[in-house]
Amino acid sequence: MSNRLPVDRTVGPDGEPTWSPSPGGLVTALEPVMRSAGGAWVGWGGQPDLGLEPFEHDGIRIIPIDLSETDIERYYEGFSNDTLWPLYHDVIAPPSYHRVWWDSYVGVNRRFADAAIAAAAPDATVWVQDYQLQLVPRMLREARPDLTIGFFNHIPFPAYGIYSQLPWRTQIIEGLLGADVIGFQRVADAGNFTRAVRRLLPYSTKGAIVNVPDGDGARQVLAKAFPISIDTAGFEELAQRPEVQARAAQIRHDLGNPAKIMLGVDRLDYTKGIRHRLKAFGELLADGRADVGDVTLVQVASPSRERVETYRQLRDEVELTVGRINGDYGTISHQPISYLHHGFPREEMAALYLAADVMLVTALRDGMNLVAKEYVAARSGDLDGVLVLSEFAGAADELRTAVLINPHDIAGLKDAISGALDMPREERRRRMRAMRKRVRENDVEHWSQTFLDALRRVRRGDDLSALGAAPARRSAGQAPAPRAAAGAASTTPGGARG
Numbered sequence: 145m146s147n148r149l150p151v152d153r154t155v156g157p158d159g160e161p162t163w164s165p166s167p168g169g170l171v172t173a174l175e176p177v178m179r180s181a182g183g184a185w186v187g188w189g190g191q192p193d194l195g196l197e198p199f200e201h202d203g204i205r206i207i208p209i210d211l212s213e214t215d216i217e218r219y220y221e222g223f224s225n226d227t228l229w230p231l232y233h234d235v236i237a238p239p240s241y242h243r244v245w246w247d248s249y250v251g252v253n254r255r256f257a258d259a260a261i262a263a264a265a266p267d268a269t270v271w272v273q274d275y276q277l278q279l280v281p282r283m284l285r286e287a288r289p290d291l292t293i294g295f296f297n298h299i300p301f302p303a304y305g306i307y308s309q310l311p312w313r314t315q316i317i318e319g320l321l322g323a324d325v326i327g328f329q330r331v332a333d334a335g336n337f338t339r340a341v342r343r344l345l346p347y348s349t350k351g352a353i354v355n356v357p358d359g360d361g362a363r364q365v366l367a368k369a370f371p372i373s374i375d376t377a378g379f380e381e382l383a384q385r386p387e388v389q390a391r392a393a394q395i396r397h398d399l400g401n402p403a404k405i406m407l408g409v410d411r412l413d414y415t416k417g418i419r420h421r422l423k424a425f426g427e428l429l430a431d432g433r434a435d436v437g438d439v440t441l442v443q444v445a446s447p448s449r450e451r452v453e454t455y456r457q458l459r460d461e462v463e464l465t466v467g468r469i470n471g472d473y474g475t476i477s478h479q480p481i482s483y484l485h486h487g488f489p490r491e492e493m494a495a496l497y498l499a500a501d502v503m504l505v506t507a508l509r510d511g512m513n514l515v516a517k518e519y520v521a522a523r524s525g526d527l528d529g530v531l532v533l534s535e536f537a538g539a540a541d542e543l544r545t546a547v548l549i550n551p552h553d554i555a556g557l558k559d560a561i562s563g564a565l566d567m568p569r570e571e572r573r574r575r576m577r578a579m580r581k582r583v584r585e586n587d588v589e590h591w592s593q594t595f596l597d598a599l600r601r602v603r604r605g606d607d608l609s610a611l612g613a614a615p616a617r618r619s620a621g622q623a624p625a626p627r628a629a630a631g632a633a634s635t636t637p638g639g640a641r642g
């Protein structure tokens with residue numbers, strides 16, 4: 145279950161409805177998982193009031209949830225994308241708090257939960273995805289204690305000093321704790337979550353395990369990092385196809401055969417650090433450390449959340465900056481930046497990755513960033529290309545041989561880009577080989593199997609020590625938790641179901 149279905153319904157100029165792939169990494173990651181798992185996908189079709197019945201799409205059973213214009217404004221654009229999104233991304237933009245948005249969030253979470261309650265077979269597993277649906281796990285547990293419930297948070301979970309701004313901070317934590325396993329992208333996110341639990345609720349935690357009162361006993365909830373990944377083999381295969389390789393050569397030719405191509409691919413989102421990247425590149429051109437004609441930056445900025453004001457402002461700022469740089473440094477034959485405000489299909493993405501000598505991922509905060517992993521998979525064949533990667537993207541925990549940068553440090557970013565453009569072939573190869581190993585070991589299949597395996601083990605009441613238990617911790621001055629306290633050191637609480 146996720147806010148978005150894998151496909152969005154749009155109506156073409158001829159008035160005919162068509163289904164197009166939904167934007168973003170969540171769908172990219174989950175689609176291959178769902179295709180192999182069977183079961184049904186509950187989500188929203190991307191347009192208001194579609195009134196659709198369940199249907200099959202490309203081998204996946206789809207259960208659509210209807211959202212009205214008001215739901216979209218308050219639950220999706222409002223609470224999800226103008227409250228939770230900026231808050232969870234370290235308040236890069238100021239979050240807005242509105243009680244009517246919260247009410248709508250509760251109501252829409254209830255509708256999603258009811259759809260799963262009606263559709264799930266006895267003892268089924270329900271895997272809830274992402275910050276838009278954090279209240280669903282508890283709603284499911286209250287109505288259907290037979291279900292095994294997983295939750296995965298695709299975006300960061302902030303430190304308590306930030307999270308505590310949220311007027312509904314306790315309800316969200318209680319909502320999430322309805323799950324058996326709560327997955328996060330990074331170890332730091334899982335730690336932030338368990339710290340928030342200790343600050344807000346009288347529940348004891350032991351490493352990754354939270355003891356939640358349940359009847360006369362307690363049940364164990366596992367809150368742990370499961371870094372998401374991509375269909376690595378599928379992406380490698382795509383990048384090896386002759387037509388994709390020919391397209392990569394064509395892209396280079398069409399750009400005027402610059403010595404170096406740099407690439408950025410992002411939803412047009414303020415978390416992605418597009419402005420910082422443009423600033424660094426503009427300064428390199430101004431300093432004479434990069435020359436138009438020698439270096440071209442291709443920036444794909446795929447449209448996202450266009451009715452949210454912060455996103456509109458971002459688009460204006462980015463496009464103003466691109467226009468200035470192209471105006472200042474462009475020639476009749478060459479533009480420093482090729483800016484594309486569209487979404488592209490996977491084949492074109494693979495060709496762009498193959499064409500790019502340097503991939504720029506400069507996010508200010510990002511749950512994972514699948515683009516970074518796709519670039520590595522695409523370059524498995526030639527082991528070439530340099531990944532410049534923000535340490536604030538989840539992918540930086542795994543891709544340690546990327547050129548790691550702090551995007552706020554513009555001087556450092558300029559040096560890193562310059563070094564990447566000049567990096568010797570042998571160093572490029574060495575770094576890429578290590579990253580390829582990692583992306584092959586942890587692909588999306590491994591991610592989903594590891595998560596689902598943890599879910600089965602928690603549900604069976606297995607000994608969870610191997611899954612990340614650590615010495616018992618309780619925040620300073622916190623009273624022992626009622627009921628759960630005695631079970632804090634134990635691995636099999638009384639309330640756990642076998």
Ligand SMILES: O=P(O)(O)OC[C@H]1O[C@H](O[C@H]2O[C@H](CO)[C@@H](O)[C@H](O)[C@H]2O)[C@H](O)[C@@H](O)[C@@H]1O
Binds near residue numbers: 170510
């Ligand atoms: O559905 P939208 O509002 O259009 O946004 C698209 C998706 O963006 C986010 O993606 C995140 O998930 C990726 C995969 O785990 C991760 O790599 C990335 O860092 C995240 O930003 C969002 O979390 C999804 O819910 C959205 O559908």
Ligand SMILES: O=c1ccn([C@@H]2O[C@H](COP(=O)(O)OP(=O)(O)O)[C@@H](O)[C@H]2O)c(=O)[nH]1
Binds near residue numbers: 169410489493512516
């Ligand atoms: O024009 C585009 C731009 C992006 N993507 C895909 O969208 C996903 C973006 O995921 P990421 O985790 O990098 O960021 P998100 O958008 O989810 O925050 C990746 O699979 C990209 O290949 C795409 O298919 N076409």
